[in-house]
Amino acid sequence: MAQITKSYEPQEVEKKWYADWLQAGCFAGRANPAKAPYTIMIPPPNVTGVLTMGHVLNNTLQDILIRRARLEGCEALWLPGTDHAGIATQTVVERELRKEKKHRRDLGREKFLEKVWSWREDKGGIILKQLQALGASADWSRTQFTMDPAYSQAVLKVFVDLYGKGQIYRGKRMVNWCPVSLTALSDEEVIMKPAKGFLYQVRYELVDQPGRFIEVKTTRPETIPGDVAIAVHPDDPRYTDIIGKKVRRPLGPTAEIPIIADAAVDQAFGSGALKITPAHDKVDFEVGQRHKLAPIDVLTPDAKLNELAGPELAGLDRFAGRKKAAELLKASGALVQEEPYENNVGYSERADVPIEPRLTWQWWLKYPRIEEAKTAVRDGHIKFYPERWSKVYLHWLENIQDWCISRQLWWGHRIPVWYAKGLDKEKLTEADLADPKKVHVSLDGPADKDNWVQEDDVLDTWASSWLWPFATLGWPDRGAMDKAGFDYFYPTTTLVTGPDIIFFWVARMIMAGLEFVRPGEPLERRIPFKHVYFTGIIRDQQGRKMSKSLGNSPDPLDLIAKYGADGLRFGIVSIAPQGQDIRFQEDRIEGGKNFCNKLWNACRFREMNGEMADNSSCGAILARIEPPKFDADDHAILDRLLATTREVDRCFTEFEFSAAVQALYGFFWNDFCDWYVEVSKAKLLDPATKANCLAIQDLVLRQTLLLLHPFIPFITEELWHLLGYGAPGTFLAKDTLLENCSQMAARGLAIDAKAAAQVSTLKAVCSQVRAFKAEHGEAASKTSEFVVEATDAHWAVLEANLAKLKRMMGAGSITRGAMSPNAPAIVTAYGTWNLIKQLKGDPAAEKVRLTKEIEAMGKHIAGTQARLSNEAFVSKAPPAVLEGARKQLADQQAKQAELERLLKALG
Incomplete structure (x- = not known):
């Protein structure tokens, strides 16, 4: 058995184990009726993507879940893949063409798509390789791409x-x-940004009342035509007498337009009057639809003003047109004023x-299965974590609008619609679209393709990724589904994603699954997943x-090189409470590395203190443990081990990953390393207790490695083998089951x-003393003298362990006594006993x-009382939480009373 080196070097360990895992097929998910399935489909990153901190968090959490499922004996499948990312990928390739002073139209559609595919083969999917550096244990043999032939067929069939x-419909x-x-x-794909501009106040003269005007405010005077x-x-009482009258449009071709009444108008904004330009504003379009007003489009597709804007504006870019329009309005006397204005503009x-x-x-889609999609979440067939997102989801479904599924791109799934040659598709009526002689819709197209022209548009990227949970498992081809294990792995188990795409992706996947999978079967057999965990957004310290554009995001690969993949994983999860946004702190990533070093050193300490006996199983170790030889510290560390195991179990059930990390950190660092290892040093010198102590350490380290493995897989796999827990040719990542508390108790x-x-x-005593020493600048190793003021029962416990306490506290003496009235002292209160450090000089500082x-x-106390008096908290909190809060209040009040007594005793 190889020895544990003095220092841990993560790069070589990570490289070695990942290669071994791949070669041994540790990540393969295969249908196995003897096991329960556990399935995660990766939210497919854009094929243009590179690893970001958001990807690190999202994929680390998925990997934690999938590795834990393997430890629990499930047949786990984590299926990876990438999204073709229509506009993002086309933009990247067109940018490359511009360097050659070319446009895609210079190549033509077919040649351009060849260039995109070439780019994809050369550079696409880089992010998947980067995820491997993070330790992602996905079944890479199943990697999918939304433009793969089989997947594309599924998209077009839908x-x-x-x-x-x-x-x-169109x-x-x-x-x-x-x-x-x-x-x-x-x-x-629209990013809202603050933009500085002007608010223009423009007046419109009433046709039948010359000299009377109605004024409006607008940020876009160029659209007045x-x-x-x-x-x-x-x-609005200001305008009731002129509703139905007409005004003259003050810019562009001469026209008289009506004054209409509509409840969509905000009376408090500006003058309370709104110009209606249905072709250039969504609200205006809806108003125009209600009042049957024909829209006038004054912009070309590339945002230049056209001939309908009038000869003085036609041909100008929209921003130049805005400036020119303001000048024309001012010259005509229609511009009352302009003022600086900042608002949010979509980019x-x-x-x-x-x-x-x-x-x-x-092309538009009327969503299918809306009511069933509500039921799936409302009735708990699909559970959201945090649960609050279910309300957001249901609200959106209550107000859902048809989905625009077409894009004017070349890269993507070309819409399977053909038009008879010679038709102007811009002028087709509903009757034309329903006429098979004019419009043909099918997977393969018409037999006589020479007489037809295919639709130029492609489908929205989301119109392919909404099929991800089942199209990746071979749907709709029965043979491919059987090969992929569709009936075994679907519905999938958990989805990990961001709340920003709850509508774009999560809701749509639910509706797609309900519509297309296992028609006629119960809802719970058709849903795409059972749990959805929403991550928070990673932010910098300024929020x-x-x-990349802000330059405030570190490169995850640099962090991996600096701290190791395990350090990055442990650190990022530690600062990511359930569903909350995260303030990134690199020192917490460094803390992850430090934890790995602590784990390494503790295992090395174990190895240095005795030969490794039979560690091949939990049962083998328990067979070496002799309970009659236990002292209180042995009972305590095993009690904490079982409590930590239960807490981690709970955290996985509730998707509280950060809490699990904190529980493991506290147990291993504080309970095991800082206490048990220290008190073990005396036992290891005694031949009568050494073997039993080492066996207990072996059991604790074994279970700790198992609990930590989903979070920090590389170092745990390495230590697993170095300590002899794994037989040659087996893997912690594949061949090991986590034993729970009841199983250990049964042994x-x-x-x-x-x-x-x-x-x-x-x-607790030692913790108080160490805190006291740190606060007062006293060296941890200094032998100080302390007096304990305690009841007989408490003193009996302390007195029985004085030698251990003095060693752990760094105390020269610990005696029982009481604080002398008015004597200078520093006092630490702890429940029903106090530690007293007699001082010389003035007690004022104390x-x-x-x-x-x-x-x-x-x-x-005030904060706890406020929580307990809050009806919303009391009515919703679980009984255990309420009981905990009440106990906390009682402890706080007792501590305050004791502090007040001590202060009074100081005079």
Whole structure:
């Protein structure tokens, strides 16, 4: 057996074990009826993506879940893959073309797509290799890509099926439009940014009352030629007498437009009057639809003003047109004033230019299975963590609108619609679209393709990824499904994702699963997953979302090189409480590395203190343990081991990963290393207790490695073998089962709770003393003299362990006594006993310290009382939480009373 080296070098260990895991097929998920399945589908990163801190958190949590499932005896499948990312990938390749002074249209569609595929083969999927550096234990043999042939067939089949059911249609409606990429965008591809501009106050003269005006405020005077009405609120008394009258449009071709009443108008904004430009604003479009007003589009697709804007504006870019429009309005006397104004403007995520709300012909989807999708979450078939996101999800479904599924791109799933040659598709009616002689929809296209022209548009990227949970398992091809283990692995178990795509992806996957999987079977057999865990957003210390553009995000690969993959994983999870945004702290990543070093050194200490006996199983170790030889510390460490195992079990059930890390950290660092290892040193010198002590250490380290493995897989696998826990040719990552508390108890592990409680008391004393020494700048090793003021029962516990206490505390003497009245002293209160450190000189400083401690305790008490008097908290909190809060209050009040007594005793 190899020896544990003096220092831990993660790079070589990580490289070695990952290669071994892959070669041994440790990550393969295969249908196995003898085991329960556990399935996670990776949220497919963009094929253009590289590892970010968000990916680190999301994929570390998935890996933690999948590794834990293997330890629990499940057949675990974590299926990886990438998304073709239509606009993102096309933008990257077009950027490369521009370096050659070319445009995609210079190549033509076919040649351009060849170039995209070439780029994908060369550079796409880099992020998957980076995830391997993080330790991701996905079944890479199953890697999927949303443009793979089989997956593409599934996507197109869904389009054809839904079109046949009347749920997909073509219509001219308002979309987010990118004037650079020349395509519709989803809301997710629009980034809101603050923008500085001007608010223009413009007056419109009433036609039948010359000299009387109605004024509006607008940030976009260049769109005035597209005005079709002025709207006011029907209850606004300022305008009731002119509703129905007409005003003259003050810019562009001469026109008289009506004053209409609509409740969408905000009476408090500006003058309470709103110009209605249906072709250039979503709210205006809806108002125009209600009042049957024909829209006037004054912009070209690339955001230049067209001939409908009038000869003085036509041909100008929208921003130049804005400046020119203001000049024209001022010259005509229609511009009352302009004032600086800042508002949020939507920007195209890829092109980084302001988007345009624009009326275009697009393909739209009426969502399927909306009511069932509500039921799935409302009735608990799918559970959200944190649960609050279920309300957001249900609210969206209550107000759902049709989905624009078409994009004006070349890279993506080309829509399987063909038009008869010679037709102008911009002028097709609903009747034309329903006429198979004019429009053909199928997977393979018409037989006589020479007489037809295929739709240029491709599908929105989300219109492929909403099929991810089942299309990745071979659906709809029965043979492929059987090969992939569809009936075994579906529904999947857990989805880990961000709440920002709860509508774009999570809700849509639920509806897709309910619509297409196992028709006619119960809902719980059709849902795509059973649990959804929503991560928080990683932010910098200023609260800003981390991004490359801000330069506030570290490169995860640099962190791995600096701290090791395990250090990064442990550190990032430790600062990620359930569902909350995370303030990134690199020192916590360093803390993860330090924990790994502590684990390494503790295992090395064990190895140096005795030969390794039979560690091949929990049972083999328990056979070497002799309970009659236990002292209180043995009972205490095993009690804490079982308590920590139960706590980690609970954390996995409740998806509280950060709490699990904190529990493991506290147990291993404080209970095992700082206490048990230290008190073990005396036992290891005694031949009568040495073997039993080492066996207990072996048991604790074995269970600790098992509990830690999902979080820090590399170092635990290495130590597992170095300590002899794994037989040659086996792996902790594949061949080992985690034993729970009941199993260990069944093997004869019985704990003396009273003895364990006594050790808890001793540890509390030492903790108080160490804190005292640190606070007063006294060396930890200095032998100080202490007096204990305690009841007979407490003193009996301390007196029986004086030698141990003095060694652990760094005390020269510990005696029993009482604080002399008015004597200078520093006092540490702990429940029903106190530690007294007699001092020379004025006790004023100690009085100040105790006064501050009493004030701080008063604030804690007030906070706890406020929680317990809060009806919302009391009515919703579990009984155990309520009981804990009440006990906390009682302890706080007792501590405050004791502090006040001690302060009084100081005079």
